[in-house]
Amino acid sequence: MNKLYQYVANLLANEQLTSEMILENLETPSADKGDVALPCFKFAKTLHTSPIAIANELAKNINDENLLKVENVNGFLNFTFKPEFIAQTLLSSLALDSETIAKRNGMQGKTVLIEHTSINPNASPHIGRARNALIADSLVRVFRFLGWKTDVHYFVNDVGKQIAMLVYATKDKPNVTFNELLQIYIDINEKAKTDAEIEKTVFEYLHKFESGDKKVIAEFEKIVSICIKGQTAIFDELGIKWDKFDYESKYIHQHITDKVLERLKQSPKLFEDKDGRYVLDQRGEDIGIEEPMLVITRNDKTSLYALRDICYSLDKANSGADRNILVLGEDQKVYFQQISAALRLLGAKPAEVVHYSFVLLPDGKMSTRQGKVVLLEDFMKEATAKSNTAIQEKRGESDIEKAKIVGYGALKYSILKCSPEKNVLFDWNTALNFNGDSSVYSQYNYARIQSILQKANYDYSKPNFQVLKSPEEIALIKEIARFEDIVLSTYRNLNPSILTNYVYNLTTKFSQFYTTHSILNTENEDIKIARTYLINKTAEAIKNTLNLLGIDTVQSL
């Protein structure tokens, strides 16, 4: 909570307007108007007076040595503080570390289960799927920062035609590698269009797998293992990890689907249709289709994906976690509503869902079949190559480790920058832009600060905050002080783009300060020490925000 807001609220509170009522209405105006503003319009109804009169009344009794001026502008009461008071107030109460912020907000020790990505384990992920992992990974980091224990899950869809197809297509290729699978998958799908035998054999495989044929299960496991290893290796390179991989097949082989089906049979909503399949009648539920019905078994009463997903969702709901979050593509919106309705029918609480829209290319949608995709791996390579070239030009020698930090940062930033509900328009130029609104901008300025701090061979741990009073210093201090609220806002909205906006604004304020004021070459010792302290805190705020986005910093760039 903004300390200046609290100060104003305490200053103004009276019998009619409690400090809570005032706090609710306070906002930050543009810098030329003041530091804190109170719009008085909402009080007009309850107090039966005009907003302007209320503002005048409130302003009348204010006599505070820390205020420079209080102005009533058409019902907005604007407060301008003495800069040294702002510096003192905000910096003395500043917290940027996880421990303090977690404690302050009382979230320590709670548990959140987050399921994400869970893509078909049949090929290398494209950047559309990566959006799922990137959003979720940032949320995991935010929860962890706020003191939560995180439990990150991946639901492996190891049952299904897509795996059976790969098993069929690779049966004569004992040493098939992950990178070959995408093309093999595309080819076999093409071939199956004209050759009906393929489909028939594939379904035989699937049937054997489901009914427990050990040999076929081993073949499925081999392919799935190659896929999961291949996919997680890529995500691992980006620092994205899971705690647990849950296999869909478990719900079949351990007969959990049968047990849940028995429970569903207790409900009048479940019926057997004319073909002998079990169907949930979901009419009357808030589901965005005309006649919502969820078919959960085949006519031989074996499970369809929906039933297995209900079983899995039940497990997650009953895991004991305080919160249960699922990051899911917008294509699954209606389907998720259906699973949620089924869960409620069983007396369980559905997950909280974060939907994201797809990544589009300049000439339209991605299409695996047309080969019109940008693979995550290719994006990673391009980003690293471009940043390494830039490093080479600047430093005279290449540095792959640093190039990866910079390149992967740009990759993550370009995708996380967009609010999840909006489509990301991917084009190489924007994504690999290392100037302006990009992660590189923040990493670069972070490195600038580190360079100064290395030369600052004096103690700056106990500064006199009150010597910081220039507009650039105050603007920077205010921005740093927002850090805690920004993390909480990201947490509340489950939206990492709040972090990208913040780190860019914060860095801009630093860069403006940096170009107008000198730190090491300042004559006045007090100012020199206070400024060094300030840039150290700036660096900490930049680093922490970038880390919450899954982006690393470098000491020099």
Place this chain on the structure above:
RNA sequence: GCACCCAUAGCUCAACAGGAUAGAGCAACACCCUUCUAAGGUGAAGGUUGGGGGUUCGAGUCCCUCUGGGUGCACCA
């Protein structure tokens, strides 16, 4: 056809729970490196917030409607 999401500068995005004169970056134009990293800074230019109604003291933000894009509409996973 029905349902949900989105539409803001030439392009890509902001605008904290409706608040004051809608902000950045990229591109294009003009400046600033003998001073702590120019992957930087400054200036000028760029807008009827897709169209039309409504609610409100106040609407990019809420409601209705139209247009355009994204997504989905039982027996795939």
